[in-house]
Amino acid sequence: MRLICTPRSYGRLLQRHMIHSGVPSNKRCTVAIIGAGAVGSYYGARLHEAGHDVRFFMRGPNLDTCHVNGLTVQSIAGDMHIPASELQTFSNTKDIGEVDWVVLGLKSTALQVVPALVRPCLGQHSRVLAIMNGFVDDQLVDLLPEARSVFGGMAFICVNRISPGVIHHSFYGPLLGGLARVDPNQQHELELLEQLWQPTKVPFTTTPTLLRGRWEKSAWNIPFSGLSVAMGGITIDQIVGDQGLRKLAKQIMCEVVAVANADLQAHCGGDDWEPLGEAHMTKMWDLSDNMGPYRPSTMIDLLAGKPIEVEYLFSQPLQRAWALGVEVPYMHMMVTQIEAIQRMRNLF
Known part of the structure; x- marks a missing residue:
């Protein structure tokens, strides 16, 4: 890819x-x-x-x-x-x-x-x-x-x-x-x-393996769309340009990749699967660093007061991490914030 x-x-x-x-x-x-x-x-x-x-x-x-x-x-x-x-x-x-x-x-x-x-x-x-x-x-x-x-x-x-x-x-x-x-x-x-x-x-x-494709996209969606919403609606250039948010996005992306590999191993079994790794994360960062003030769809929906995609985009991957026994403290914190925003603003 x-x-x-x-x-x-x-x-x-x-x-x-x-x-x-x-x-x-x-x-x-x-x-x-x-x-x-x-x-x-x-x-x-x-x-x-x-x-x-x-x-x-x-x-x-x-x-x-x-x-x-x-x-x-x-x-x-x-x-x-x-x-x-x-x-x-x-x-x-x-x-x-x-x-x-x-x-x-x-x-x-x-x-x-x-x-x-x-x-x-x-x-x-x-x-x-x-x-x-x-x-x-x-x-x-x-x-x-x-x-x-x-x-x-x-x-x-x-x-x-x-x-x-x-x-x-x-x-x-x-x-x-x-x-x-x-x-x-x-x-x-x-x-x-x-x-x-x-x-x-x-x-x-x-x-x-569609599951791998979903995780490839989630390795970007979860940290970047997630932080955009958790921060109240900020663009991608603000995430990559802030020292603290950049570090947090990297930590969340590493956790997502760890869950992805555990999930792929559980579903594919044996040696017949290719793990996500540094090369894929580098591609995600190359994309993000050159993206400019892009507004993810979840951020647009948040600012417009429309229902935001939480269950399938954020909550389910977190639940998979728990089921697989993968520790994801940064991802957990961010998803908790997003779920709270959805409840408090009734964005269902």
Whole structure:
């Protein structure tokens, strides 16, 4: 996995992605984007750009603005605009119809509404890719038994919606995907997922162990999104630029990696797994040191008084640490603060 922090290095990754994917890209897929916030809109726009038939589920001011002005993406990978005449938007997923792929860009706080939103779009061969934060995959499989396969996705990017219908994409890394549960046709399923993304500008890679991918993303999310919220809503440059917070973030990241490796060993067993280590943590810090005043989605929700992703992003990893007997005092302290903020401000 590579994390890309400059236009030049992004271009090198994109070139390798287009040359070495080795998967046919001639199939035009129907795709429903359910959860067209910053992440969903960005990836949906790239799929549309590549020629897929993309249908966006939107609501409120975002829907109203896109009906008039279309969808605009300001991106390190190249700006793009989908005019209103081309943009397919729907206020009800029942009107989208059955699709090949459902791409979920929802927050984990919305898991309870996933079946009602997704089922109208599912046919016999429909597959679901959940580009979501936290350890949500087992629950999604249980919620969507009708889906042919459920995949999890980890987006290593910096992207915000700066106004209705306008997405700003400032830093770029790969989209990592894997199956939520073991499938006897795993290789075929992963190839279909690769085929979806191969013609796009999105550097995409698959992982045979989704659990590892979730921990790779959590090694950044837990310390940085966590401290951003615990400090009342600060940007990433403030964390990396403060001596005390930088040290605390490093301590929390080390604890997360320790839990990740214990969890991977417990689930994978034997020698057939690769631990996270210094190389991955260095990549996380390289990304963070060059990120600037990025506002994580949890921080944005906190300041807006919206429900924040606590259970699957912070509480569950802490519970896994306890179950595995891994001591995580710094992580415990931070998660306790975040849970208290959620209770006191009723951000459920």
